[in-house]
Amino acid sequence: MSLPVHLVPTLDGVAAGDTVAVEGDEAHHAVAVRRLRTGEQVVLTDGAGTSVLGTVVATGKRLLEVVADEVTRQPEPSPQVVVVQALPKGERGELAVEVLTEVGVATVVPWAAARSVAVWKSERADKSLARWRSTAREAAKQARRPWHPTVTPLATTPDAVALVAGAELAVVLHEEASVPLASLDVPASGRVVVVVGPEGGLTDAEVAAFSEAGAHVVRLGSEVLRTSTAGVAAVSALLSRTDRWS
Numbered sequence: 001m002s003l004p005v006h007l008v009p010t011l012d013g014v015a016a017g018d019t020v021a022v023e024g025d026e027a028h029h030a031v032a033v034r035r036l037r038t039g040e041q042v043v044l045t046d047g048a049g050t051s052v053l054g055t056v057v058a059t060g061k062r063l064l065e066v067v068a069d070e071v072t073r074q075p076e077p078s079p080q081v082v083v084v085q086a087l088p089k090g091e092r093g094e095l096a097v098e099v100l101t102e103v104g105v106a107t108v109v110p111w112a113a114a115r116s117v118a119v120w121k122s123e124r125a126d127k128s129l130a131r132w133r134s135t136a137r138e139a140a141k142q143a144r145r146p147w148h149p150t151v152t153p154l155a156t157t158p159d160a161v162a163l164v165a166g167a168e169l170a171v172v173l174h175e176e177a178s179v180p181l182a183s184l185d186v187p188a189s190g191r192v193v194v195v196v197g198p199e200g201g202l203t204d205a206e207v208a209a210f211s212e213a214g215a216h217v218v219r220l221g222s223e224v225l226r227t228s229t230a231g232v233a234a235v236s237a238l239l240s241r242t243d244r245w246s
Contacts, residue, residue, distance in 0.1 A: 003053070004034050005043045005141045006064070007148075011050040014068055020044055020052060022064040031059045042066055047140065047148030049074050074146045077244055078189045079168065080106040083231045084160045086113035086198035087120065092228035093128070094135045096196075097151065099232040101139035104239060107150045108136065111160050115200030120154050129153060157206060160195065161213045167193040170215040171238075173230050174202060177219040181234060184216055186241045194238070196231040 006026050014020060022030060022044065030036045036056050044052040044066060050073050054066035083105050085096050097108055110132060112120065120128050133151045140148040155163075164170040168190030171181060174197070186192065195210060211217055220233055239245045 002144070003041055003043050004030065004036065005045060005144055006030050007137065007141060008044050008046055010048075011044065011046040011052060011071070014050070014052060014071055016068050016071055018068050019057065020054065020066050020068060022066065024062055027060070027062050027064040030064045031061070036064065041069075043144070044068075045141070045146055045148075047137075047146075049076060049146050051146050072146070076147050077104060077106070079187055079192050079242060079244075080190070081235055081238070082107040082109060082163060082167070082191060082193045083235065084109045084111045084155065084163060084193065084195045085231055086111050086196055086227055087116040087118040087154075088199065088227050089117045092226070093118065094131055096228040096231060097132045097135045098139045099229070100235065101136045101145070101149050102143045103232050103235050104143075104145070104244065105149055105231075105235060106147070107152065108132065109152045109155050109160065109163065111155045111157070111195075113157070113198045114203045114206060116198040117200065125154060157209065161209050163193050164195065164210050164215045165213040167191045167214070169193070170210070170213070171195065171234065172202070172207065172210045172215045172217045173197065173220060173234055174207060174217050175219060175224050177217045179216060179218045181218040181220055181237055184218065186238050188243065192238060194231060194234050196227055196234070199227050 053070040058065035168187040170193040
């Protein structure tokens with residue numbers, strides 16, 4: 001049985017034998033929901049590469065104290081994968097974030113594509129972004145990731161094009177493309193950007209802008225996937241050809 005994983009703000013400088021305090025909602029979840037008790041083991045992570053295997057030595061309403069038995073620091077996975085995800089409707093956005101996090105994406109960029117049905121504006125934008133970030137955080141703990149993904153603020157098309165231009169490899173998923181994703185070479189390091197369009201599809205102007213910035217317009221296969229699952233399929237296909245999945 002896997003040990004529970006909890007997130008702390010930082011583990012900088014922590015060594016075996018040190019006591020780490022988990023506070024607030026995270027501690028409440030550990031003590032009140034998971035019912036962790038003194039003497040039980042737990043994994044703590046800061047989401048930035050450091051993890052602690054430790055033993056619970058004290059609990060409170062919103063406090064959990066853990067003595068570090070082992071401290072592990074892992075380098076950030078390479079290549080880093082960035083997914084520009086067009087806004088899906090309803091809860092499909094959180095589904096996309098969840099599965100992308102589980103598969104190992106470094107950054108999720110919510111994108112206001114021209115044909116996105118969902119619209120993030122003012123207060124709704126803040127709430128939607130908060131849900132995406134919460135989903136990523138919980139999925140990262142579930143997946144036992146030492147490095148947690150970043151969910152950026154809402155991007156415009158020019159923002160997404162700039163990300164494509166700076167990548168070692170960038171792909172745009174398009175059902176009408178003739179080039180298969182499997183035909184591309186995947187770099188061993190650097191940044192790989194995957195652009196996932198909305199349910200209504202990409203506009204010709206969007207495809208042209210990404211292509212001019214250096215992206216490959218590709219298809220996954222003969223099946224047409226929904227925007228909430230196309231990204232995880234593409235990322236899985238790419239990572240399967242790197243040392244990360246070897």
